[in-house]
Amino acid sequence: AQKITQTQPGMFVQEKEAVTLDCTYDTSDQSYGLFWYKQPSSGEMIFLIYQGSYDEQNATEGRYSLNFQKARKSANLVISASQLGDSAMYFCAMRVRGTSYGKLTFGQGTILTVHP
Amino acid sequence: EPEVTQTPSHQVTQMGQEVILRCVPISNHLYFYWYRQILGQKVEFLVSFYNNEISEKSEIFDDQFSVERPDGSNFTLKIRSTKLEDSAMYFCASSEVLEAFFGQGTRLTVV
Numbered sequence: 001a002q003k004i005t006q007t008q009p010g011m012f013v014q015e016k017e018a019v020t021l022d023c024t025y026d027t028s029d030q031s032y033g034l035f036w037y038k039q040p041s042s043g044e045m046i047f048l049i050y051q052g053s054y055d056e057q058n059a060t061e062g063r064y065s066l067n068f069q070k071a072r073k074s075a076n077l078v079i080s081a082s083q084l085g086d087s088a089m090y091f092c093a094m095r096v097r098g099t100s101y102g103k104l105t106f107g108q109g110t111i112l113t114v115h116p
Numbered sequence: 117e118p119e120v121t122q123t124p125s126h127q128v129t130q131m132g133q134e135v136i137l138r139c140v141p142i143s144n145h146l147y148f149y150w151y152r153q154i155l156g157q158k159v160e161f162l163v164s165f166y167n168n169e170i171s172e173k174s175e176i177f178d179d180q181f182s183v184e185r186p187d188g189s190n191f192t193l194k195i196r197s198t199k200l201e202d203s204a205m206y207f208c209a210s211s212e213v214l215e216a217f218f219g220q221g222t223r224l225t226v227v
Contacts, residue, residue, distance in 0.1 A: 033214060035215060042220075043221050044219075044220040045159070045209075045218035047215050047217060050214055050215050052214075091158070091159060093159075103161050103164050103172055104149075104151075104161065104216060106158045106159040106160070108158045109158055
C-alpha cells in the first residue's frame with residue numbers, strides 16, 4: 001500500500017519569501033509519480049507540479065519546484081517569492097504504475113498562509 | 117484550455133434520496149476517477165474507470181455507489197440512497213497518461 005505523509009498542518013510565510021512544504025512517501029513500487037495540488041478556499045483542485053520516480057532532474061514550474069530526494073523518500077514543494085494568492089491548502093499525492101492506473105493517494109494537506 | 121466540468125456545483129438532498137453527480141472529462145483522456153473530500157479532510161479515492169469499466173474501487177465505493185459513462189462525453193456517479201455521512205465534496209478527474217486534472221467539484225449536502 002502507498003502512503004503519503006504531510007507533517008505540517010499549517011505554515012506561515014511572509015509575502016515575497018520562499019517556503020517549503022514537506023512531503024514524505026512510502027511505496028514498494030519502483031515506478032511512481034509524485035504530484036502537488038493546490039486547493040484554494042473556493043474548493044477546486046489545481047495541479048501544480050509532477051515528478052516521476054525515474055526523473056533525474058527536480059521538476060520546476062514557474063515559482064514552484066519539487067525537491068525530490070529519492071533515498072529519503074521525500075518530495076518537498078518549494079514556492080519561491082510567495083504571493084498573497086498562494087494562501088491555500090496544498091496536497092501532496094502519489095500514483096504508482098501497474099495497479100489502478102492513475103489512482104492518486106493523497107496526504108493530509110498543509111494550509112499555507114501568506115502574510116503581507 | 118481544456119478542463120473537467122462538473123455539475124451541479126452544489127446539491128442538497130434528503131437522506132435516502134438518490135443523487136447523480138455529472139462530469140464531462142477532458143475529451144482525449146482515457147482514465148476517469150471519482151474522489152471524495154469530507155470537509156477539512158484529505159481527498160479519498162473512490163473509483164477509477166477505463167475502457168468502459170471499473171478498473172479499481174476503494175472500500176468506500178460500496179453497493180450504493182455506481183458509475184456510468186452513458187455517452188461519449190459524460191461520466192456520472194450515482195449514490196442510490198444517500199446517508200448523512202455522504203456529505204462531502206465530490207471531485208471528478210481525468211487523465212491521459214500522467215497528471216490527473218480535476219473538476220471544480222460538487223458539494224453534496226445530505227440533510
